[in-house]
Amino acid sequence: MAIKTNNIPLKNSVKADIQSFITSGLKHIYHSAYLFLQIDDKAKVQQWLEDIHDDILSAKSWRDDEQPLIGPNKVKPPKIEPTEILNIAFTVDGLKALGLPDEVIRTFSVQFQQGMTDGQRPLMLGDTHESDPKHWDVGNPDEPPIHILLILNAGLDPDDTSEIDVFAQKHRDLASQSGMTLLYEEEGHRRDDEKEMFGFHDGIAQPPIQGINVYDDGEEIQNVMATGAFILGYQNEYGLFPATPVIHKTHDPDDILPDFANPYDVDMAVPSSELKDLGLHGSYIVYRKLHQNVPAFWEFILREVERIDGELPSIDRIIWLASKMVGRYPNGDPLVPQSDDARGKDDFMYAADDYEGLHCPVGSHLRRSNPRDVFYPENPESSLTVVDKHRIVRRGRNYGEPAFPIEKLDNPDASLVDILKDLMNDNQPRGLQFLCVNADIQRQFEFIQHSWSNNPNFNELYENKDPIIGDNDDPDQADSHMSLPTDGIRIRTSKLPRFVTVKGGAYLFMPSKTALKFLAQMA
Numbered sequence: 001m002a003i004k005t006n007n008i009p010l011k012n013s014v015k016a017d018i019q020s021f022i023t024s025g026l027k028h029i030y031h032s033a034y035l036f037l038q039i040d041d042k043a044k045v046q047q048w049l050e051d052i053h054d055d056i057l058s059a060k061s062w063r064d065d066e067q068p069l070i071g072p073n074k075v076k077p078p079k080i081e082p083t084e085i086l087n088i089a090f091t092v093d094g095l096k097a098l099g100l101p102d103e104v105i106r107t108f109s110v111q112f113q114q115g116m117t118d119g120q121r122p123l124m125l126g127d128t129h130e131s132d133p134k135h136w137d138v139g140n141p142d143e144p145p146i147h148i149l150l151i152l153n154a155g156l157d158p159d160d161t162s163e164i165d166v167f168a169q170k171h172r173d174l175a176s177q178s179g180m181t182l183l184y185e186e187e188g189h190r191r192d193d194e195k196e197m198f199g200f201h202d203g204i205a206q207p208p209i210q211g212i213n214v215y216d217d218g219e220e221i222q223n224v225m226a227t228g229a230f231i232l233g234y235q236n237e238y239g240l241f242p243a244t245p246v247i248h249k250t251h252d253p254d255d256i257l258p259d260f261a262n263p264y265d266v267d268m269a270v271p272s273s274e275l276k277d278l279g280l281h282g283s284y285i286v287y288r289k290l291h292q293n294v295p296a297f298w299e300f301i302l303r304e305v306e307r308i309d310g311e312l313p314s315i316d317r318i319i320w321l322a323s324k325m326v327g328r329y330p331n332g333d334p335l336v337p338q339s340d341d342a343r344g345k346d347d348f349m350y351a352a353d354d355y356e357g358l359h360c361p362v363g364s365h366l367r368r369s370n371p372r373d374v375f376y377p378e379n380p381e382s383s384l385t386v387v388d389k390h391r392i393v394r395r396g397r398n399y400g401e402p403a404f405p406i407e408k409l410d411n412p413d414a415s416l417v418d419i420l421k422d423l424m425n426d427n428q429p430r431g432l433q434f435l436c437v438n439a440d441i442q443r444q445f446e447f448i449q450h451s452w453s454n455n456p457n458f459n460e461l462y463e464n465k466d467p468i469i470g471d472n473d474d475p476d477q478a479d480s481h482m483s484l485p486t487d488g489i490r491i492r493t494s495k496l497p498r499f500v501t502v503k504g505g506a507y508l509f510m511p512s513k514t515a516l517k518f519l520a521q522m523a
Contacts (some may be wrong), residue, residue, distance in 0.1 A: 041179025327366020
């Protein structure tokens, strides 16, 4: 199970070395820009890294206190929320362009070294047909490789983009003056109601990180995930230290990096005492641009409700089927028997009251992306232990404009039926800028995508992939259907189309601030 003891806050001196993107969803900020850059002049880029180093926001507390979350019934120091936030990550090609030796590159994870579009990986991830990388807007393998991702966040007003516009222009100019080419630029934003483009509240089930997330509304958080599941240099859910990139001391003559103290067996023909830790306080970031075909989703729901019921669909039944496929109601409430007690919360399980999925189907997007305490053939306690080994921290933002007033889903009336019926495919870009944090790309992101989302036999199902993000409608595979358990005969939908198309992607490494200083100064 998740580690529940010794959830002692990491010191601010440690947090000051971790980039803020890893630890915070920045819920007070509404707008984002993602600048994908290529290095043209190494020396200029290293000077640029020196210049922006202090501007890169760390995970250090926003309160003026060494241990800010000091428990219940205590007065907390005031929080000063940052308004312009800069974070940075590199692809393997970017680290090579900066001059990291091959012997160092080989100590990064194999998945990071190979990249998202390498060999059979697209097939494994479901990036086929319309989602094939050759069709991507970002990270297309037939175009110049991405080296750097700048993640920019600014703007305290959901309707005002002026702050992010100015912030992004500043960093566009700095990049062009510092030996880089802007390959792609993507926008992102969040809504006040936290809805994604299909109309459902998103980003609720985020795993708390040991040492980072300690108190919630004055109460100590118990079910925390091991720090090393997301941050290199700490124990993960296996009780092991994840593999971390290292460098020989001779490449760090200024002694910038910490000594290597991770007991993981490093595949280098040198003693650990001669190594420096390049990965400490860093993490791996997965980027995916996911286009959401909103009209196709609701057209399918309307058609299926009419087929199942044998009559024109009512708004209640439309919301019922859509929620069954997602695994939550549009407002974010979970599909559990104790709905009033669990309203707006995430601390619920399935084994005791919904083992068979009568409330939240086993094949729903929510339940297969986080099976919680029902993961066949394990018992509830073992299920939690297994599932925790594969969790990710998500950092998604919407892009584009909604296809309809999605806020109406929270208080639906009969007029919404006509709105949904009139939805047309306008071919407008809309979807999710999906980013996630994980210390092990293969064990976390890739496992969830391949073994849970795209697996038609997940958790004893049959021909039932994830109905929302699964690679459904693949002509080279068997048809996929959504299974809905009932007290009587199981309901099975018609063949599922593919509602989400991959339009971009990259595997990245987000270094610590110490490692960034080293990259800026290395010969």
